Amino acid sequence: AQSVTQLDSQVPVFEEAPVELRCNYSSSVSVYLFWYVQYPNQGLQLLLKYLSGSTLVKGINGFEAEFNKSQTSFHLRKPSVHISDTAEYFCAVNTGTASKLTFGTGTRLQVTL
């Protein structure tokens, strides 16, 4: 069975500082990984995805993530955050054996001045 662990429920950070949101997955087969962002009372918006190829994936709003197969991780990073990045971030995994996405419990990124 596939599963996703987001190690931090909340990450406070000052504006213009770098940030890393951690995501680890569990699967015995090939995986396809996604990061989504959710602003209050809204749906989820795709930030980036890893399907194959380069392990460093660039997404929207200056975010990037690195797929690390040996560590089963897919951490999300941004070199300099903005107040507008305050939101909830979800990591998700899909394996080749199922049509459904499995989500982590989310990380609340709080950016302050």
Added chain:
Amino acid sequence: DGGITQSPKYLFRKEGQNVTLSCEQNLNHDAMYWYRQDPGQGLRLIYYSQIVNDFQKGDIAEGYSVSREKKESFPLTVTSAQKNPTAFYLCASRTGQGFTEAFFGQGTRLTVV
């Protein structure tokens, strides 16, 4: 513009009443999903459908029912058997071909009083 429309955005119902949440997509996607979101629990899969007239239970299907009579529509009924129905409900769709990302609606916040 193509997208997923959930309605209504806010819904209030009395305990013991059934209620149906609407989800419509014009993306020509084969697969559709319903997720429930509670604080600190991430997104949990209720039901999903990969093709018209077929659907499967997700991880928390008890107390819910769905239908998929048209490709564009995947309504969710929250029945009186659902013990704790107050939550944020998200509908999503995917092409169903390969391992693509899911697109989400804006959600329906259901409050049962």
